[in-house]
Amino acid sequence: MFTGIVEERGEITARDDLTEAARFRIRGPLVTSDASFGDSIAVNGVCLTVTELTDDEFTVDVMAETLRRSSLDRLGPGASVNLERAMAAGGRFGGHIVQGHVDGVGVIVSVSPSENWTVVRIGIPEQLARYIVEKGSITVDGISLTVSSVGVDREYGDWFEVSLIPTTLSETNLSGARAGVRVNLEVDVIAKYVERLTGAGRLATSGVEGSEPNE
Known part of the structure; x- marks a missing residue:
């Protein structure tokens, strides 16, 4: 964990x-x-x-x-x-529950820097979109991040954005983020359990791992 x-x-x-x-x-x-x-x-x-x-x-x-x-x-x-x-049992829980199990691969669509933060938009497999919500948690290449926006367009299909502070950029590999780079995604496991327990998962497409973003 x-x-x-x-x-x-x-x-x-x-x-x-x-x-x-x-x-x-x-x-x-x-x-x-x-x-x-x-x-x-x-x-x-x-x-x-x-x-x-x-x-x-x-x-x-x-x-x-x-x-x-x-x-x-x-x-x-x-x-x-x-x-x-791996998290020590007595340590601080600074991010969110991350299993280290990749749910899919996303592709960076755009990187928009500003004075105090950088917004990164990532195209995602359609099957993962239902698990990603604004202000929710997402893991990108092992980094616990907060989703700042979600959307869909004709060119890239489903996408979400994260806003990165300078520390995140300097301490992780997202410092080299650029359009076209593939990143590992792990959605919030709690959302998947809720879906399964409520029966909604029976109607959803199975096998989301390894799916590619919409072209």
């Missing part, structure tokens, strides 16, 4: 493509400072298991299913990634 409060911006230092999998080595001095074999670390919002530790780096194995359903498939050496250790 995670909270979506990024602890460190790490860097992929190596990638080995294996049969139906990939192995990443990632530099992250903070998250490795007390890590052990088998620990969970969220990498761009994807919960992964530590398989090796060397100095300030850790290694994770990513199966083909995870590569297919997330943006990790396009990352290689030099890529900046958001890192968060």
Whole structure:
């Protein structure tokens, strides 16, 4: 379990493509400072298991299913990634409930900077739109953010916006946000449970993971 409060911006230092999998080595001095074999670390919002530790780096194995359903498939050496250790039971709950299970991949539509914040619009798979509400929580590449606006248009289909303060930009990989970049999305799990318990989920399209935004 995670909270979506990024602890460190790490860097992929190596990638080995294996049969139906990939192995990443990632530099992250903070998250490795007390890590052990088998620990969970969220990498761009994807919960992964530590398989090796060397100095300030850790290694994770990513199966083909995870590569297919997330943006990790396009990352290689030099890529900046958001890192968060699993939440400690006695720690502060600074963000919201984040499982590290990607529900879909969005695409950044536009980035609109201003003096004190930057608005990022993200196109989303149609099946995820019902879970995203204005002022609700959303996880973007492992970052817990508040939705500032939602909408739909002919060109991009469903979209939502988040307003980023300078600290969020400087401490996460969204500092390099630009149109066309793919990002991992995890919607608020509470919304999915409510839908299921009320029976609404029976009428909704199943298998939202890995869906692409509308063209």
